[in-house]
Amino acid sequence: xxxxxxxxxxxxxxxxxxxxxxxxxxxxxxxxxxxxxxxxxxxxxxxxxxxxxxxxxxxxxxxxxxxxxxxxxxxxxxxxxxxxxxxxxxxxxxxxxxxxxxxxxxxxxxxxxxxxxxxxxxxxxxxxxxxxxxxxxxxxxxxxxxxxxxxxxxxxxxxxxxxxxxxxxxxxxxxxxxxxxxxxxxxxxxxxxxxxxxxxxxxxxxxxxxxxxxxxxxxxxxxxxxxxxxxxxxxx
Numbered sequence: 254x255x256x257x258x259x260x261x262x263x264x265x266x267x268x269x270x271x272x273x274x275x276x277x278x279x280x281x282x283x284x285x286x287x288x289x290x291x292x293x294x295x296x297x298x299x300x301x302x303x304x305x306x307x308x309x310x311x312x313x314x315x316x317x318x319x320x321x322x323x324x325x326x327x328x329x330x331x332x333x334x335x336x337x338x339x340x341x342x343x344x345x346x347x348x349x350x351x352x353x354x355x356x357x358x359x360x361x362x363x364x365x366x367x368x369x370x371x372x373x374x375x376x377x378x379x380x381x382x383x384x385x386x387x388x389x390x391x392x393x394x395x396x397x398x399x400x401x402x403x404x405x406x407x408x409x410x411x412x413x414x415x416x417x418x419x420x421x422x423x424x425x426x427x428x429x430x431x432x433x434x435x436x437x438x439x440x441x442x443x444x445x446x447x448x449x450x451x452x453x454x455x456x457x458x459x460x461x462x463x464x465x466x467x468x469x470x471x472x473x474x475x476x477x478x479x480x481x482x483x484x485x486x487x488x489x
Contacts, residue, residue, distance in 0.1 A: 271350035391415055
């Protein structure tokens with residue numbers, strides 16, 4: 254009985270005349286939406302861009318290298334992210350089909366308390382995650398100001414630099430409200446090289462595997478594939 258009731262409850266939220274086919278009507282639009290989806294996934298799992306920054310702060314010795322606890326932390330973090338994102342994506346698609354918005358909160362109309370609470374949680378999440386992702390940028394800007402332009406390192410300098418950067422990024426976000434449509438471009442242009450291209454180059458340069466061996470071919474195939482993907486996304 255409980256299974257039937259749960260199924261009826263889930264079916265009750267499905268929108269009338271829901272469609273699960275491709276959202277785009279043309280082949281080009283379908284390809285672009287596909288790469289946009291890859292961009293969404295890249296942004297959802299964007300933590301790998303700051304993994305090295307985090308690992309650099311962990312004490313590491315030959316007896317107890319930092320890669321041990323770091324690897325465990327990465328696995329747990331990615332599992333938590335998957336548990337948070339995939340249920341929302343799957344249930345949202347089940348309810349709204351291909352008419353679902355990039356931000357599922359836009360598609361929801363009720364209940365009002367749930368939408369308000371979700372937006373509050375988004376604000377809390379962004380406040381915390383923004384500090385982590387922007388920390389390398391803060392460090393770079395402040396280093397240039399201190400070493401190149403001879404500014405005195407102080408709390409005042411940090412306050413103005415970081416607030417200016419936040420205000421600037423907020424201005425860009427307001428100016429380009431269609432940022433979701435650019436995820437395909439940024440996903441291919443920025444994340445593909447840093448995720449696939451550079452690691453392969455670094456591996457080949459450091460370990461120098463035997464030419465035409467399995468490791469050599471694997472890294473070169475991934476490198477060529479990332480460049481090809483980047484080219485297609487840029488063209489789209």
